[in-house]
Amino acid sequence: MNAERRIWGQLRDDPAGLAGLVVVGLFLLVAMAVWLGLIGQDWSAADGARWETPGPDHWFGTNILGQDIFERAIYSVRTAFEIGLVVAVSSTLLGALLGALAGWYSHSWVDGAILWLKGVLDSIPFYLFVAAVAFALQGKGWAMHVAMIATFWTTTGRLVRAEVMKLKTREFVLAARTIGLPDALILGRHVLPNTIHILLVQASIAFVAAIKTEVILSFLGLGVQDGVSWGLMLAESTQEVLAGHFSNFLAASLMLFALLMGFNLLADALQDAFDPKQASQ
Amino acid sequence: MKSPVLAVRDLSVFLQDGGQPRAVVDTISFELHEGEILALVGESGCGKTKTAEALMGLVPTAAGSIELCGTNLAALPEARLRRVRGRDISMVFQEPLTALDPVFRTGNQIADVFRRHRGLGRAEARRAALEMLQRVGFADAGHVLRSYPHELSGGMRQRVVIAMAMACRPRVLVADEPTTALDVTTQAQVLARLTEMAGEAGTAILLITHDLGIVAHYCDRAAVMRMGRIVEQAGVDQLFAQPQHPYTAALLGAARGNLLS
Numbered sequence: 203m204n205a206e207r208r209i210w211g212q213l214r215d216d217p218a219g220l221a222g223l224v225v226v227g228l229f230l231l232v233a234m235a236v237w238l239g240l241i242g243q244d245w246s247a248a249d250g251a252r253w254e255t256p257g258p259d260h261w262f263g264t265n266i267l268g269q270d271i272f273e274r275a276i277y278s279v280r281t282a283f284e285i286g287l288v289v290a291v292s293s294t295l296l297g298a299l300l301g302a303l304a305g306w307y308s309h310s311w312v313d314g315a316i317l318w319l320k321g322v323l324d325s326i327p328f329y330l331f332v333a334a335v336a337f338a339l340q341g342k343g344w345a346m347h348v349a350m351i352a353t354f355w356t357t358t359g360r361l362v363r364a365e366v367m368k369l370k371t372r373e374f375v376l377a378a379r380t381i382g383l384p385d386a387l388i389l390g391r392h393v394l395p396n397t398i399h400i401l402l403v404q405a406s407i408a409f410v411a412a413i414k415t416e417v418i419l420s421f422l423g424l425g426v427q428d429g430v431s432w433g434l435m436l437a438e439s440t441q442e443v444l445a446g447h448f449s450n451f452l453a454a455s456l457m458l459f460a461l462l463m464g465f466n467l468l469a470d471a472l473q474d475a476f477d478p479k480q481a482s483q
Numbered sequence: 484m485k486s487p488v489l490a491v492r493d494l495s496v497f498l499q500d501g502g503q504p505r506a507v508v509d510t511i512s513f514e515l516h517e518g519e520i521l522a523l524v525g526e527s528g529c530g531k532t533k534t535a536e537a538l539m540g541l542v543p544t545a546a547g548s549i550e551l552c553g554t555n556l557a558a559l560p561e562a563r564l565r566r567v568r569g570r571d572i573s574m575v576f577q578e579p580l581t582a583l584d585p586v587f588r589t590g591n592q593i594a595d596v597f598r599r600h601r602g603l604g605r606a607e608a609r610r611a612a613l614e615m616l617q618r619v620g621f622a623d624a625g626h627v628l629r630s631y632p633h634e635l636s637g638g639m640r641q642r643v644v645i646a647m648a649m650a651c652r653p654r655v656l657v658a659d660e661p662t663t664a665l666d667v668t669t670q671a672q673v674l675a676r677l678t679e680m681a682g683e684a685g686t687a688i689l690l691i692t693h694d695l696g697i698v699a700h701y702c703d704r705a706a707v708m709r710m711g712r713i714v715e716q717a718g719v720d721q722l723f724a725q726p727q728h729p730y731t732a733a734l735l736g737a738a739r740g741n742l743l744s
């Protein structure tokens with residue numbers, strides 16, 4: 203009943219998890235402030251000289267075009283959260299839906315079709331797939347989202363399928379059938395809610411993976427098209443680092459590192475707190 | 484005599500056991516009349532649970548008919564069957580903890596039956612669920628309504644399951660070892676409440692058990708099952724006094740042996 207209170211209680215006694223919570227919380231606040239237009243709006247204005255060193259006007263200095271690196275790094279927080287959340291939520295929901303259908307109708311043609319699709323997607327090299335999707339979508343900014351969602355759901359799908367196959371022989375699911383509930387209602391209300399522990403873990407994995415993948419894709423020129431991201435900043439910095447200018451590189455990689463580190467600490471702590479074996483104690 | 488509410492004829496269930504399909508329920512026939520309690524007894528693995536699941540349409544029947552008030556359930560498509568389940572025939576499972584959804588408040592699980600079969604709205608269904616909980620004997624029904632299964636004791640959970648099963652006053656209740664998981668005192672309370680409610684509603688019960696004490700105390704007739712077949716069927720008094728089949732005699736003998744030791 204007091205699941206929230208119990209999870210909070212466990213988190214409070216876990217300094218690493220608490221640190222993760224604080225870091226992720228700060229990043230989230232920054233992302234929301236950018237989203238609301240409060241900060242980070244001048245990321246594209248070239249209002250400085252080329253490669254200015256950090257100072258009161260430009261805290262992290264400027265890049266080759268004279269753009270403020272602090273503004274760009276801050277705006278990239280929003281980009282990261284947007285990609286992380288969209289991909290995590292969509293791929294987890296898709297995996298839950300397809301996995302539940304495959305598990306519920308296991309060994310039927312529905313299951314066969316979903317497993318076939320999963321097999322195909324899993325066997326295509328990821329970056330080739332993204333490039334193909336990006337090409338097919340003519341360089342649209344969301345090609346990257348589509349490619350990640352289309353490939354990230356498969357792990358969730360496999361785990362949910364196995365769990366649903368277990369759940370559907372459980373007595374409370376049989377009981378739901380004996381009171382005459384239709385399949386869709388049983389799946390939606392009694393089966394899927396009992397896979398929530400899998401979904402939460404998978405969503406947090408997808409969140410981290412999406413942010414990391416965005417950096418690599420943007421670095422390769424397959425990612426963010428209009429806007430700025432840590433990946434684009436790192437791509438810029440390859441020229442600059444050779445010339446001895448480290449601001450872009452340090453700002454982007456340190457913020458990326460801090461966010462992912464914080465999120466991993468938080469996710470680990472939450473996973474412990476959600477562990478059903480501990481919940482029954 | 485009035486026509487039976489449930490007439491099972493030559494019912495068979497096959498299961499894939501390794502390679503060969505095997506009849507775990509083998510051409511069994513029995514009848515159940517209004518308000519009657521029929522015991523189904525037999526050793527572990529003889530097919531009692533599979534019989535119950537076949538009656539509910541949870542496992543496919545290979546042959547035979549299951550006539551509930553004149554309708555053959557074995558021939559009904561799933562969609563029609565769903566309207567019958569929970570309304571005209573319902574089931575109580577052996578293990579009340581696993582028969583309730585762990586992440587669902589008990590009240591909502593009972594309310595689902597009313598929403599489904601009586602077409603009640605959310606608030607009305609909730610009120611009906613509360614009333615049902617009072618009828619199965621909860622003094623603080625309001626509290627139970629808002630509880631999750633793990634917050635209740637075994638006996639309380641089984642009464643919740645009974646409230647669900649009896650919600651629509653079904654014609655037939657299939658109870659698969661409803662009290663095996665409970666201690667003796669709770670067992671008696673739950674069975675007394677169950678049979679009382681069934682009596683009021685005119686519900687006939689197929690009571691699956693291996694406890695001959697329960698058979699003697701609560702049941703009108705008994706069917707003895709062995710290796711998928713019903714080997715003997717008789718009124719309880721007659722069965723205990725003059726068992727016809729050697730297996731029944733052995734079962735009774737074993738039970739007496741237990742009492743003596």
Ligand SMILES: Nc1ncnc2c1ncn2[C@@H]1O[C@H](COP(=O)(O)OP(=O)(O)OP(=O)(O)O)[C@@H](O)[C@H]1O
Pocket residue numbers: 498499500507525526527528529530531532533534
């Ligand atoms: N999924 C299955 N696949 C194959 N065989 C099964 C399956 N489930 C049960 N059986 C077999 O079917 C037979 C009947 O099982 P059933 O569960 O009906 O027994 P039971 O009389 O209810 O026993 P108990 O008193 O232990 O509950 C058993 O021999 C069992 O081994």
Ligand SMILES: [Mg+2]
Pocket residue numbers: 531532533659
């Ligand atoms: Mg059984």
